Amino acid sequence: MTSHVARLYGLMVAILVFFVAWAAVVAHPWSTRAAVKTDPRIAALVARQHRIHRESVRVQRIVDARWAAYRRALAKRSAAAAAAQMTAARVTPSVRVVTLPALTVTRVS
Amino acid sequence: MRTRVFRAMGTTVELHVEADHAERAFDAAEAEFERLEQVMSRFRPDSELSRLNDAGTLAVSSDLAEVVTLAVEARERTGGSFDPTVHDAVVGAGYDRTFEALPPDRDRDPKPAPCLGGVEVTGRRVSIESGFRLDLGGIGKGYAAERVAELLALTGPSLVSAGGDVAVRGVPAEGSWAVAVDESLTLGLERGGLATSGTGGRRWRLGGASQHHLIDPRTGSPARTDVVRVTAVAGDAVEAEVLAKTLLLGGSAAAVAASVPAVILTEDGRTLTTGGL
Numbered sequence: 452m453t454s455h456v457a458r459l460y461g462l463m464v465a466i467l468v469f470f471v472a473w474a475a476v477v478a479h480p481w482s483t484r485a486a487v488k489t490d491p492r493i494a495a496l497v498a499r500q501h502r503i504h505r506e507s508v509r510v511q512r513i514v515d516a517r518w519a520a521y522r523r524a525l526a527k528r529s530a531a532a533a534a535a536q537m538t539a540a541r542v543t544p545s546v547r548v549v550t551l552p553a554l555t556v557t558r559v560s
Numbered sequence: 561m562r563t564r565v566f567r568a569m570g571t572t573v574e575l576h577v578e579a580d581h582a583e584r585a586f587d588a589a590e591a592e593f594e595r596l597e598q599v600m601s602r603f604r605p606d607s608e609l610s611r612l613n614d615a616g617t618l619a620v621s622s623d624l625a626e627v628v629t630l631a632v633e634a635r636e637r638t639g640g641s642f643d644p645t646v647h648d649a650v651v652g653a654g655y656d657r658t659f660e661a662l663p664p665d666r667d668r669d670p671k672p673a674p675c676l677g678g679v680e681v682t683g684r685r686v687s688i689e690s691g692f693r694l695d696l697g698g699i700g701k702g703y704a705a706e707r708v709a710e711l712l713a714l715t716g717p718s719l720v721s722a723g724g725d726v727a728v729r730g731v732p733a734e735g736s737w738a739v740a741v742d743e744s745l746t747l748g749l750e751r752g753g754l755a756t757s758g759t760g761g762r763r764w765r766l767g768g769a770s771q772h773h774l775i776d777p778r779t780g781s782p783a784r785t786d787v788v789r790v791t792a793v794a795g796d797a798v799e800a801e802v803l804a805k806t807l808l809l810g811g812s813a814a815a816v817a818a819s820v821p822a823v824i825l826t827e828d829g830r831t832l833t834t835g836g837l
Contacts, residue, residue, distance in 0.1 A: 542752050542796065543751065544749070544752025544793045544794055544795055544821060545750035545751040545752065546736075546747050546748065546749050546752065546754070546793045546821050546837070547748050547837070548745065548747060548837055549736060549738055549746050549747065549748030550746070551738040551746060553738045554561075554576060554732075554737060554738045555576065555721050555726070555737075555738075555739055556739070557721070557724050557726060557739050557740070557741055557754060557756040557791055558572070558723055558724050558761065559723070559724050559756055559761030559762070559789060
C-alpha cells in the first residue's frame with residue numbers, strides 16, 4: 452500500500468518536473484538581448500534609417516532656402532513687371548492743333 | 561468710319577471705329593457701358609456703388625475696386641483737389657437725382673458737406689469712413705471710355721467719347737482723331753486720352769443761387785474759380801479727367817503754370833492753350 456502511494460507521488464513529481472523543464476526550454480533563457488542587438492542586418496537597417504532621416508532634413512532645409520530665395524526673386528520680378536506695366540500703361544499723350552474736320556466734339560462731363 | 565451714338569451714364573456716348581463692319585463690336589460696347597453704369601451709378605439704388613455707399617464696407621467687383629483705387633490715388637496725387645468723397649456735397653448743392661430729372665430751380669438753401677473722407681481699398685474690400693459717400697461720376701466715365709476703347713480696338717482704330725471723356729486706340733487714316741474743343745479749335749489726338757470739365761454744362765438754381773456739379777473738396781461747395789472750362793490731354797481718359805478737374809479748381813494762373821497739354825477757357829472769355837498746343 453505504502454509503496455503504491457509513494458509511486459503515485461513519484462509519478463506526479465516526475466510529471467511536474469517534466470512540465471517545468473519543458474516550460475524552461477520553451478522560454479529560451481539563454482537567448483539574451485545583446486544577441487538581438489548585435490544582429491548586423493537590423494543594425495544596418497537602423498543606421499540606414501537614421502542616415503536617410505538626417506539626409507531628408509538636410510534636403511528639406513535646402514528646398515526651403517531655395518523656395519524662399521525664389522519667392523523673394525519672384526516678388527522682385529513681379530514688382531518690376533508691375534512698374535513696367537504701369538509705365539507702359541502711362542502712355543505719353545500725343546496731341547496737336549489740327550485743321551481737320553472734327554470727328555467729334557468734347558463736351559463738359 | 562463706323563459710328564454709333566447712344567445715351568449712357570447720363571451723357572451722350574459716341575463710338576467711332578475705322579472698319580467696314582462694327583455692329584457686333586458696338587453692341588458689345590453698349591452692353592459694357594450698361595454693365596459699368598450698373599456698377600458705378602449713384603442714381604441707381606441697386607447699383608454696386610449705391611450698395612457700397614449704404615453699407616460703408618463691402619466686397620465689390622474688380623471694376624469698382626479699381627475705379628475707387630484710381631480715385632484715391634488721384635486724390636493723393638492732386639493733394640485733395642480731386643476727391644471721390646464729394647457725394648454728399650454734390651447732393652447738398654442740389655444734384656440729388658439724374659440731371660434730366662433735376663428741376664431747374666428749387667426753393668431751398670444749399671448744404672455744404674465735408675469732403676476728403678477716409679477710403680480704404682484692401683483687395684476687393686472697400687471701406688468708406690462713416691458719414692461719407694462716394695461719387696465716381698467723372699472718373700467712372702473716363703474708366704468706361706477706356707474699357708470700351710479696349711473692346712473696340714479688337715475691330716480697328718477707335719475713339720470712344722463719353723460726355724467729355726475721350727479714349728482712343730490706334731490712329732485713323734487721317735493721322736489723328738480730330739476732336740473739336742470749340743468752334744475755332746480742333747485737337748488731333750494720336751495717343752492718350754482727353755477730358756473736358758466745366759462749370760457751364762450742368763447748372764441749376766437752388767435758393768435763388770446758381771449751382772454746378774464741380775465741388776471744391778476744401779469747401780464742400782460748388783467751386784469758385786476764374787476758369788469756366790478746361791480740356792486736358794493725358795496718358796488716358798481717367799488721367800485726363802482728373803487733370804481737367806484739378807486745373808479747373810486751381811484757377812487759370814495755376815493751370816497755365818502747370819504747363820500740361822490743355823485748353824483753358826476763362827470767365828472773362830480768354831482761351832489759353834498750354835503744354836505746347
